Structure formats: C-alpha cells, structure tokens
Amino acid sequence: MTQAIAATHVGELLRGWRQRRHLSQLDLASRAGVSTRHLSYVETGRSQPTSAMILRLCRHLDVPLREQNRMLLAGGFAPAHPEHQLSDPPMAEANAALEAILQAHLPYPALVVDRHWELVAANDAAFALLDGIDADLLEPPVNVIRLSVHPRGLAPRIANLDEWRGALAARLRREYDVTADPALGELADEVAGDLDIVPASAALVVPLQLRAGDAVLSFISTTTVFGTPREVTLSELAIEAFYPADEATRKALNGV
Incomplete structure (x- = not known):
C-alpha cells in the first residue's frame, strides 16, 4: 500500500x-x-x-x-481521520447506537453493512429471512448483495428478481461514482451480469418481494448513515431498514 x-x-x-x-x-x-x-x-x-x-x-x-x-x-503527511475496528473501545457508543436502531426496528428486518456491503450486524427479523439458506453462504464475511442474487441464496425466493437485480446494479454504480471504490464497480458488474433492461414499473420504489410459503412479503427500504462522522469505519457504515410495502406484509410481520 x-x-x-x-x-x-x-x-x-x-x-x-x-x-x-x-x-x-x-x-x-x-x-x-x-x-x-x-x-x-x-x-x-x-x-x-x-x-x-x-x-x-x-x-x-x-x-x-x-x-x-x-x-x-x-503528500507526505499523517492521516487526519482515525480508523478503528467496531470492537475497539472508542467505538462503544456507536455500537450501542447501531444496536438500539436494529432492535427498535423489530418486528421489521434491519441490518448494518460496511462499504462493500458485507454484513456487520442484523436484527432477528433480518436473520429470519435467511432461514433455510445454505450454511456455507452464511459464513463470514457475508456479502448481502451477493447473497441476495446467489442461486443458493435468496434469489430463488425473490419474486421480482430481475427488477431487484437491476435496482441493485444501478445503486452500486451510483456508489462507485461517488466513492471511486473499484470493488463496488466490480460488484455492480457482477450483479448486472447479462441482465436485460427491466421496464420500469408503476411503483414509487422498487420493492423486495420475497416468497414465504404461499405468500409474498413485499418490502421497501431506507438507508441510514452517521450524520457527521470523523472516523473512517463509521463513515462507511449504513443501516438498511426494511418496511412493509403492503398491508398483507405488515400483518404477517406483526402476527396479525
């Protein structure tokens, strides 16, 4: 380096x-x-x-x-921004904030990812969606993008897989444009593959539609980041929170 x-x-x-x-x-x-x-x-x-x-x-x-x-x-100078592991003592309060957000989001799924979309933490609702996936795919480090499009991962359960892949590829390309991180550009190309352009639907956002038995759970997602980070690791973390996109999904997750 x-x-x-x-x-x-x-x-x-x-x-x-x-x-x-x-x-x-x-x-x-x-x-x-x-x-x-x-x-x-x-x-x-x-x-x-x-x-x-x-x-x-x-x-x-x-x-x-x-x-x-x-x-x-x-330029011959020392770095200005510290970088720690999440397990380091200076990160304790940030870890507590992440955990509080994940738990407060229950019964809806939420997870924390790093700059390359590798899983850092998740709540029980998020892990429940991964039930039945091959154990070897869940060995750390778990890249949640690859897991979602892997034929032995979530891909067979995603009802709108092509639409979802297209949305992920577009997002990854935007992130690559912002960060210049070559790993994100490679991940975008990997996700897009030979995917044809998917016609835009009438929905306001692209949902994640997951098959669960005879039902389909539909989610929309939001992204939360630390607002004023001065530390490298914190600046690269994101919380992906999923919300019900329809009443049937809301009732299913709330046990109604």
Whole structure:
C-alpha cells in the first residue's frame, strides 16, 4: 500500500477526484478560495500542498475519509481521520447506537453493512429471512448483495428478481461514482451480469418481494448513515431498514 501511494503524487489524486466530480480547475479553485495557477501547480506536482490545503480541497470535492487519508499519505503527511475496528473501545457508543436502531426496528428486518456491503450486524427479523439458506453462504464475511442474487441464496425466493437485480446494479454504480471504490464497480458488474433492461414499473420504489410459503412479503427500504462522522469505519457504515410495502406484509410481520 505504501509503495502504491508513493508512486502516485497527491496532485494526480486530486486531479482524478476533480475530474470525477466534473469540475474545472476554475470551479474548484473558486470554491476552495485558491488561485487557478496554484491549483494547476499542485495537480502537476510543481507545488507541494500543505496538509491543510489537501483537506480543504478534499472537503470541496466531497472525498471520502478513507481517500482523504490516502491523499495525505501521498503528500507526505499523517492521516487526519482515525480508523478503528467496531470492537475497539472508542467505538462503544456507536455500537450501542447501531444496536438500539436494529432492535427498535423489530418486528421489521434491519441490518448494518460496511462499504462493500458485507454484513456487520442484523436484527432477528433480518436473520429470519435467511432461514433455510445454505450454511456455507452464511459464513463470514457475508456479502448481502451477493447473497441476495446467489442461486443458493435468496434469489430463488425473490419474486421480482430481475427488477431487484437491476435496482441493485444501478445503486452500486451510483456508489462507485461517488466513492471511486473499484470493488463496488466490480460488484455492480457482477450483479448486472447479462441482465436485460427491466421496464420500469408503476411503483414509487422498487420493492423486495420475497416468497414465504404461499405468500409474498413485499418490502421497501431506507438507508441510514452517521450524520457527521470523523472516523473512517463509521463513515462507511449504513443501516438498511426494511418496511412493509403492503398491508398483507405488515400483518404477517406483526402476527396479525
């Protein structure tokens, strides 16, 4: 990792993010309050930016915290944003918040995923939907995207599989555009596969329709993230909460 970072100077990384955000040098310079000439010198390596300048430009480019640290390392500076394991003591309050949200969402399914959609935690309702899936597919790390489209995972139970796959692929591509994380681009291509374009339905959102015996449970989902994270791991976590999309699903989950 250190060798890869050293091979790319900070200016090249900044230019890549500026182009990804579809900004001209003039656009970014104006937003960041620097001269266009200075920004040009930084991007070409003729001028070495300070750590404060790197962070200022990153802020205006909406660069993820992990990539901000990478740019600081490329510029010869220490990372500005800490990174911990969720089990580390400084993360205790964040863990408690995640657990509280998962439990409060019962009897509806909810789960926590990381930046690559690997399962971090889930409530009992979410695990109940996985009942009967091959045990080897549930061995950590579990990628919930792959699990949902795997022929031995949830795929045979999803009544609108092509529509769901198309929605997942589109979302992953949007996340790749925002983060530049190649793993997300690869995952999007994997999910899309040779899927034809699925005609849009009249529904306001794409539901997840799961077969459960003779019934079909229909869910819509929301995504929750930490609002003002300063830590890398927290900035990359998301809570996926599922809600009934129809009255039949609501009654089934509430035991009515």
